[in-house]
Amino acid sequence: MLFLQQGPADTLTFMIAGYAVIFGVILIYLVSLAVRDRNFKQDIEVLKEFEDQDK
Amino acid sequence: MQAKPRLLTVLDTVTAVLFVVATAMVFFYAPEEAVMGQVQRVFYFHVSAGWVGMLGFLVAAIAGIAFLRTGRRDWDIAGLAAVEIGMVFAFINIVTGSIWARPIWNTWWTWDPRLTTATIMELIYAAYLMLRSGIEDPDRRARFGAVYAIIGFLSVPLTFFSARLFRTIHPVVIGTNEPGAQGAFDMTPPMLQTFMFSLFTFSVFFADLLWHRVRLGKLADRVEQLKLKTMS
Numbered sequence: 001m002l003f004l005q006q007g008p009a010d011t012l013t014f015m016i017a018g019y020a021v022i023f024g025v026i027l028i029y030l031v032s033l034a035v036r037d038r039n040f041k042q043d044i045e046v047l048k049e050f051e052d053q054d055k
Numbered sequence: 056m057q058a059k060p061r062l063l064t065v066l067d068t069v070t071a072v073l074f075v076v077a078t079a080m081v082f083f084y085a086p087e088e089a090v091m092g093q094v095q096r097v098f099y100f101h102v103s104a105g106w107v108g109m110l111g112f113l114v115a116a117i118a119g120i121a122f123l124r125t126g127r128r129d130w131d132i133a134g135l136a137a138v139e140i141g142m143v144f145a146f147i148n149i150v151t152g153s154i155w156a157r158p159i160w161n162t163w164w165t166w167d168p169r170l171t172t173a174t175i176m177e178l179i180y181a182a183y184l185m186l187r188s189g190i191e192d193p194d195r196r197a198r199f200g201a202v203y204a205i206i207g208f209l210s211v212p213l214t215f216f217s218a219r220l221f222r223t224i225h226p227v228v229i230g231t232n233e234p235g236a237q238g239a240f241d242m243t244p245p246m247l248q249t250f251m252f253s254l255f256t257f258s259v260f261f262a263d264l265l266w267h268r269v270r271l272g273k274l275a276d277r278v279e280q281l282k283l284k285t286m287s
Contacts, residue, residue, distance in 0.1 A: 008087055011094035011158045018097035018154045022104065022147055029143045033267055040274035047281035054285075 057273075063266055070256075070263040077249075077256040085249040088240055095240065097155045099250055102228060103257035105148035105173075109211050110261055111141020112180065116208035119201035129269075131197035132276060134204050135187065136268035138180050140261060145177050159238040160224065169225035172217040176210040183207060193279065 081099045088095035118134035121127075152170070153163050164170065183203050190196040218225045226232050226239035228250075242250065 008089055008092035009094075009158060011092040014154050014158050015093040015096050018094065018101070018151045021150050021154065022100050025143060025147050025150075029264075033264075033271060037271055037274065040271065040278050043278045044274070044281065047278065047285055050285050051281065 057270075059270075063263075063270075066259075066263045066266065070260050073256040073259055077253045080249040080252055085246050086243060088246075091159055091238065091240065094155055094158055097151050099253040100257075101148060101151040101155060102250070103253040104144040104151065106254055107257045107261045108141045108145030108148055108176075109215065110258070111137045111139075111144065111265075112176070112204075112208055112211050114265070115141065115204040119204035122197060122201040123205075128193075128197065128276065129273075131200060132272035133265070133269055134200060136265055136272050138183055138204065140264050140268060142177065142180050142184075144257075144261075145173065145180070149173055149177060155238070165224070167225055168217040168221035168223045169214070172210065172214040176214045179207045179210050193276075 077099075081096050085096065085099065087093060114137035115134045118130045118137060122130035122134065149170075156165070157163050183200065186203060187196055187200050190199060217223065218227045224237045226236045232239045
């Protein structure tokens with residue numbers, strides 16, 4: 001039916017939904033990278049302290 | 056812990072600028088498509104995300120081969136990083152494709168060859184992550200991961216060519232469309248420029264993310280080594 005109409009279809013909502021997914025997923029991934037980076041650095045600090053105590 | 060390289064900061068900045076320009080081109084430079092309307096704009100980042108997904112899996116396969124040849128842990132870290140990034144972008148590709156399909160195909164999902172092979176590809180790499188998490192010995196995990204990434208890569212050309220080899224309603228960008236393809240359109244020069252720029256931007260974005268993810272992988276490796284050392 002979309003191809004029988006005159007003029008562009010009103011699909012703005014779907015475009016907004018599409019870009020919300022694109023930017024949302026990318027943002028979540030970037031945050032997950034930052035969080036994991038911080039956690040690993042904290043882990044290394046703690047493990048180094050353990051290592052120093054054992055010496 | 057190594058300090059962040061200056062070149063990585065430059066790459067971050069370049070990526071951010073490219074991303075802003077690509078987004079502006081999608082919304083303000085590329086014209087509205089005559090039949091599909093605004094939803095067609097999803098196409099630029101949908102295809103670019105699919106490209107980065109496949110690029111990630113290709114890099115993982117190459118890293119797998121390199122690991123099996125050299126035995127260097129760096130290649131294992133790079134392979135895992137590439138798979139993770141590839142999965143994120145392949146997921147974006149599948150979900151945005153579904154959103155585009157709703158008004159164009161009148162359905163959120165259909166088991167068309169392209170959609171089916173793309174889903175199988177994503178699941179194959181999800182299984183790669185599950186396989187890795189189930190193996191404790193780092194060397195064994197790296198070996199299994201390398202072999203899996205090489206074999207799993209077979210799903211990538213299958214997905215890419217599925218819209219050309221099988222009867223499908225999914226339109227293609229390169230090559231001629233099947234007679235039953237729905238949602239195909241002729242690209243005007245501004246559309247083509249926006250598309251090419253988006254592909255370039257996502258490729259640079261991939262390189263930037265891969266670098267960050269490899270650095271993260273090295274941190275994870277360091278934590279694992281320290282834990283093993285502390286426990287022994």
